Amino acid sequence: MSFQPVIPAGGLVGWRFLQRTMATQTETFNQGVQIARDTDYFLEKIGQIDSAEQLVSDRRLLRVALGAYGLQDDIDNRFFIRKVLEDGTLDPKALSNKLADDRYKRLSNGFGFGDFPVPNTKLSDFGAKIVAQYRQQAFELAVGDQDNAMRLALNADRQLPQIVSEQGSDATKWFRVMGTGPLREVFEVALGLPKSFGQLDLDRQREVFSDKARGQLGVESFADLARPETREALIQRYLLRAQVAETAVPSSGALALTLLQSMPRLF
Template sequence: MNFQPIVPVGGLTGWVLLNNTLERQTEAFNKSPSIVRDTDYFEQKIGDIRMAEQLVSDRRLLSVALGAFGLSDDLNSQALIQRVLEEGTRDDDALANRLTDERYAKLTDAFGFAEPGLPRTRLEGFAREITDRFRRLEFEVALGQQDESLRLAMNTQRELQDIVTSGEDPDTQWFRIMGNPPLRKVFEVALGLPVSFGQLDIDRQLDTFKAAASSQLGIETLSDLASEERGEEFIRRFLLRDQIASFQVQSSGAIALTLLQSAPSIFRGT
């Protein structure tokens, strides 16, 4: 049986407790039988894989590869994954570049099947690079089964630094946020934006994100979140607003239940 993350409470308190015990918990999780079996198999076999077709044909290898990029839900979409991997990201019209979720492009670049010469699967250290990512994301998945908000916070801690320190132009960084569903959700909650605003034109969405970040976070570009302190402040803001929203839903539900319970006596005139 796999080790399950221990999260006695959620919200800000849960985040603090999680970080205080994270090293011990991740060590125990990484020793879980299924994690050890899957990562050992990947590290032993991936060096023999030279084509995308070989990867998608081996369900155990593909499970680790997709899990390392948060794409485990696509395990049964072999045709899609094979096409993404084979087309690469060099051409603007490559499938990975046309999909709104940037995780497909990151998967494609990591394996390099479309690049000249041998793929990155043959490089020394590649297998460990992928299995390290897999362990981290699998822990986040297990954490999400206990508390989805804490999973999103962990994902943000990992992904946000990669974006804000990328050196890309400010708008490109925002588009990467918008193309990463878990990160996008965190920003929407932290900035108090309704999910429905995602139906707006993409440029209007960009302007809305930038304006909200400037007025609420006091930042002009995402690079302002590069410091560990500012990044942690942002995560705590997300957790606080998410917790408040949860309390409001619970309170509304309690009020509705009270009204329903009192309805018979009201109709009886008592």
């Protein structure tokens, strides 16, 4: 039986426990039979893959490839994934550029089948890079099987520094957040935005995200989200608000809301 992450409680208590035990838990998780078999196979075979067709024809390779980008639910959509990979990202008309979910563009760009004469699968460090991403994503999914809010918190803590490090303006990076479902949910809940918020014009949505993040988290520039203390403040607000929304015990919800309201704004 594979190792299941240990989360003794929800909310901030569970989050702090997970932070303290992360190194030990992830190491144990990565030694699980299925994870080890899949990653060993990927490392052995990926350098032999020359095309998107070859990749999608090998279910074991595809499982790791998609899992590394959080797209594991598309494992049976082989024609669609092949099209995403073969189109690349450089052509504005490429399929991944037409999709709202930014993960498809990152998948296509990561493998490079449609953009370069020689795909990235031929790079010496490519397999190790994808395997590391896959292990992170698999651990987050296992956490999510027990507490989905905790999974989204881990995802945000991992992804935000990556987005900060990429080229582009603050507006571009906010659009990236808006186009990545798990990240968007963390920000919407943490900033207290209603579900109807998504019906606004995209430029207006970006302005609201930016303004709310500045007012509640002290985020003057998107680069501020690379700071661990700023991400921690975001995650704490998210977990507390999520706990308030989910709790069935009024006293517990009131306590969580009081804690949320008492949190200082970061500058």
